[in-house]
Amino acid sequence: MHVLVTGGGGYIGLELCRQLIERGDRVRVVDRFFFGDAPLLELAERSGGRLEAILGDVRAIDDAWFEGIEGVSHLAGLSNDPTAEYNPDANWQMNAIATERLGEACKRHGIARLVFGSSASLYDGIGPGMFDERTAVQPRGAYSISKKYGEDALLALAGDGFAPTILRQGTVYGWSPRMRFDLVVNTFLKDAATVGKLYLHGGGWQWRPLVDVGDVARAHIVCLTAPLDVVGGEIFNVMQENYQVRQLAMLVAGSLSLHGRHVALEEAPLPKLVRDYRMTNLKMTQRLGFTPAVTVLESIDVMLGKLPLDNVGWLANPRWYNIAWMSVLEEVHASQRAFASIY
Amino acid sequence: MHVLVTGGGGYIGLELCRQLIERGDRVRVVDRFFFGDAPLLELAERSGGRLEAILGDVRAIDDAWFEGIEGVSHLAGLSNDPTAEYNPDANWQMNAIATERLGEACKRHGIARLVFGSSASLYDGIGPGMFDERTAVQPRGAYSISKKYGEDALLALAGDGFAPTILRQGTVYGWSPRMRFDLVVNTFLKDAATVGKLYLHGGGWQWRPLVDVGDVARAHIVCLTAPLDVVGGEIFNVMQENYQVRQLAMLVAGSLSLHGRHVALEEAPLPKLVRDYRMTNLKMTQRLGFTPAVTVLESIDVMLGKLPLDNVGWLANPRWYNIAWMSVLEEVHASQRAFASIY
Numbered sequence: 001m002h003v004l005v006t007g008g009g010g011y012i013g014l015e016l017c018r019q020l021i022e023r024g025d026r027v028r029v030v031d032r033f034f035f036g037d038a039p040l041l042e043l044a045e046r047s048g049g050r051l052e053a054i055l056g057d058v059r060a061i062d063d064a065w066f067e068g069i070e071g072v073s074h075l076a077g078l079s080n081d082p083t084a085e086y087n088p089d090a091n092w093q094m095n096a097i098a099t100e101r102l103g104e105a106c107k108r109h110g111i112a113r114l115v116f117g118s119s120a121s122l123y124d125g126i127g128p129g130m131f132d133e134r135t136a137v138q139p140r141g142a143y144s145i146s147k148k149y150g151e152d153a154l155l156a157l158a159g160d161g162f163a164p165t166i167l168r169q170g171t172v173y174g175w176s177p178r179m180r181f182d183l184v185v186n187t188f189l190k191d192a193a194t195v196g197k198l199y200l201h202g203g204g205w206q207w208r209p210l211v212d213v214g215d216v217a218r219a220h221i222v223c224l225t226a227p228l229d230v231v232g233g234e235i236f237n238v239m240q241e242n243y244q245v246r247q248l249a250m251l252v253a254g255s256l257s258l259h260g261r262h263v264a265l266e267e268a269p270l271p272k273l274v275r276d277y278r279m280t281n282l283k284m285t286q287r288l289g290f291t292p293a294v295t296v297l298e299s300i301d302v303m304l305g306k307l308p309l310d311n312v313g314w315l316a317n318p319r320w321y322n323i324a325w326m327s328v329l330e331e332v333h334a335s336q337r338a339f340a341s342i343y
Numbered sequence: 344m345h346v347l348v349t350g351g352g353g354y355i356g357l358e359l360c361r362q363l364i365e366r367g368d369r370v371r372v373v374d375r376f377f378f379g380d381a382p383l384l385e386l387a388e389r390s391g392g393r394l395e396a397i398l399g400d401v402r403a404i405d406d407a408w409f410e411g412i413e414g415v416s417h418l419a420g421l422s423n424d425p426t427a428e429y430n431p432d433a434n435w436q437m438n439a440i441a442t443e444r445l446g447e448a449c450k451r452h453g454i455a456r457l458v459f460g461s462s463a464s465l466y467d468g469i470g471p472g473m474f475d476e477r478t479a480v481q482p483r484g485a486y487s488i489s490k491k492y493g494e495d496a497l498l499a500l501a502g503d504g505f506a507p508t509i510l511r512q513g514t515v516y517g518w519s520p521r522m523r524f525d526l527v528v529n530t531f532l533k534d535a536a537t538v539g540k541l542y543l544h545g546g547g548w549q550w551r552p553l554v555d556v557g558d559v560a561r562a563h564i565v566c567l568t569a570p571l572d573v574v575g576g577e578i579f580n581v582m583q584e585n586y587q588v589r590q591l592a593m594l595v596a597g598s599l600s601l602h603g604r605h606v607a608l609e610e611a612p613l614p615k616l617v618r619d620y621r622m623t624n625l626k627m628t629q630r631l632g633f634t635p636a637v638t639v640l641e642s643i644d645v646m647l648g649k650l651p652l653d654n655v656g657w658l659a660n661p662r663w664y665n666i667a668w669m670s671v672l673e674e675v676h677a678s679q680r681a682f683a684s685i686y
Contacts, residue, residue: 068560128632200601205641231506242585247594247640257608258543264599291473297549297590 002026003224004069006058006102007076009033009040012117012172016073016217022045023221030056030065031076034331035319038175051244057335058098061105070226071113071189072084073137074102077146080182081121082253083332084143089144090336092149099150100157112232114164115223116154117216119147120209120237122168123277131233131279155233165223170239170279171290173305174299181320184208184245185296186303188252192263193309193314198253202270204246207278209239213301215292222290230287240292248296255300259309309325346368346567347412349401349445350419352376354523355460355515359416359560364390366564373399373408373421377674378662387630400678401441404448405587414456414567417445420489421523424464426675427486432484432678435492442493443500445548450505455575457507458566459497461557462490463552463580466620468482474622476511476578485504498576506575508566510557513552513582513622517642518649522664527551528639529586529646531595536652537659540597545613547589553584555642556611558635573630583635585621591639596645604654 003020007013008029011342019042020027029040033055034063044051056062078084084091099116106114123131125140154164173185181190187199219238223231253263285291294325308314346363353371363370364386372383376398382441387394399405401419420438421427427434442459449457466474468483516528524533531541536659562581566574596606622629628634651657 217647244640246597247590247638249595250640251590251595253587253597253600254608257596258610262605266596267601295587295590297587298595 001224002028002068002070003074004065005029006029006030006072006074007117009053009178010035010075010079011039011176011178012044012213012216013075014039015176015213016075016220017043017051019049019217019221026050028052028054030054030058031141032057032335035049042177049144058102059093061098061101063105063109066105066111067108067110069109071096071115072106072111073115073117073220073224074099074101075117076241078143078332081143082182084141084146084231087106087321087332088142091146093336094147095143095146096153100153103157103162103164105152105312106164107143107157107160110161112161112163112228113224114154114162115166115220117220118151118166118168119144120239120277120279121275122148123279124231125277126277128276129278131238133283137150137274143255151235158233163228165231165343167216167219167223167234167236168235168279170211170237172211172213173296174213174218175303176213179320185210185248185252185300188249189300189303189307190315190320192252192256193261193307194312196262197264197266197304198249199266199267199268200246200249202274204244204249205266206245206274206276207242208275209237209242209279210248210296211238211240211292212294215240215294219284219290219292222288226288227315236284236288237279237281237291238284239279239281240295241274243296251296252300255297255304259304271336344567345370345371345413345590346409347373347408349373349413349415349417350460352380352396352521353378353414353418353422354519354521355556355559356385356411356418357382357521358519358556359563360386360394362557362560362564364393369393369407371395371397371412373397373401375678376402376480378521379416385520386649401445402436402442404441406448406452407645408447409452409454411682412445412452412454414458415449416458416460416563416567417442418460421486421675424484424486425525427489428485430675430679431485433675435489436679438486438489439492440497443682445603446500446505446507448498449507450500450503451505455506455571456498456567457505457508458563459493460510460563461494461509461511462487463511463513463582463620463622464618465491466622467618469620471619472621474620476580476626494578501576506571508574510559510562510566511580511622513554513580515554515556515559516639517556517637518646519556522663528591528595528643529593531643531645532646532650533658533663534659535595535599536604537649537655539606540607541592542609542610542611543589543592545617546610546613547587547592549588549617549619551588551618552580552585552620552622553591553639554581554583555637558583558637562627562633562635565631569631577630579627580622580624581627581635582622583638586639589632595643598640598647600646602647
């Protein structure tokens, strides 16, 4: 299969490209490379010529990207709340409008399969409960509102041979060559290793659906290869399990204690905006026979084998935090000014 | 409702009686009181005359027990592997044969509702995977073999106005006035408080389905009160969630660390018999609209508020361990000798 992966240089994208190459597929990556292209180029070198990297921005779609493409995984865009709030215009253009344009381009080029990496954060803010793909969502932040627009736009385009699939991805954890430490499990692991202390805001009783980065990539491949009548026009939650944040802190602290490191847990006041939501992954299990299986504990174990735990400088490098790496944010600003003339 | 609770003086039974009394029901308890009757008598005193305690043995059923009874929750019997292995005859008579006799008695007395506290350990030994009520089980220990016999016997009796319900209860955790510390979460809590160290056998990666004692009691009440055509002749898994044992140790250690106590985690060799199984609670959720909700973390928090953590003598009292309290085991032996003439 020849797959176009937007955002293929990012946290999930790299793992997806690795799995596709391992399967024997051909991959074309389009990425703005805000966070560097080194890990992807390294993967390209090992791909036997089956991975092609294009420096491109989803806000300026190029017809050449789609030549020979049989399926698209769309992972490009801003990937968390703080970045989206930092430049709501850039977020809207990348996450909402560009997603719609990408769907239109696929339809124009006769590409039926587009798998969109949406977000489980759509379920936030509608109170307690267990949510599935039929839940009436009410996104409340710039990030989740833009993801919802992208979903709706793609589903509205479905038909005439275009059959997009929406993946509402839980909060991701796990190792990737382009690491992210702004995600709760990874953040805890970094804080535990560098500061030796984890704060449980409001006791950390809030629920979050979580999923390993390798399982998210597998979910994309499952949807890129499943019968079109099973996945076309469908939304699937992608999750290993719902966890309470308090539990995650304890799993990180416990795992590190087995490595001889003491981690203190401390209760702290609640921040202003608390995310608290649960979802079910039943639809994916029943319709696709795929259930994300790598637990937080198993993923922590892998990360502890890969992360340079004693290299505090590396762990604390703001490069790994989407919001803290100011040079990236300034680049986002600059790029949005450049694109302001296009839209 | 007037409910007969066999084993009402035990770990789950006491909590079930408490909830029934709180609902305004009348309760008749039949219990051998191997572990004492004090907590039940205390509850009876607060029941306004709605709780009646009978010293009786399910191996010698008395027709008088059923007078005026509208539903039965059957919790009597030996309740773990070591006790069952210690006296397999007593286990067979109490858990298998007595269950069948109880079903026959209900049918004879025109009592449609019998809810049987069976065990999720039936799913052990059939390899990895996720099991539901339709799974072909192959129990391998004295305890689970006897529970399976009880299930089959009751289901074979179903009909002619008799409509038993089987609850396959996960490993239970949580506070009860008749405490048990032979159950994994409770054991970890006791060991953490008394020894300050928890061992993860084989890394503790094995899966176990778990459920809070209050949720098990609620499941019984849901089945005692649901429409008969929904619960009659049905098996339901009762579980909050599947956990890896490693995870449970970390949740206990983390919870105690928030109470200022350091708990060491240590990997240890695997014991001979490792329980490793997962199940789904989907059927109960979908058919009965009830899902056990009290998490291990929440239950630990309650127990930490109730247990005398600094009273090592109390925590380490063998009275709380079904297998270690030799006087009980000898009583089991003696009682079985007495009943040998009956069967």
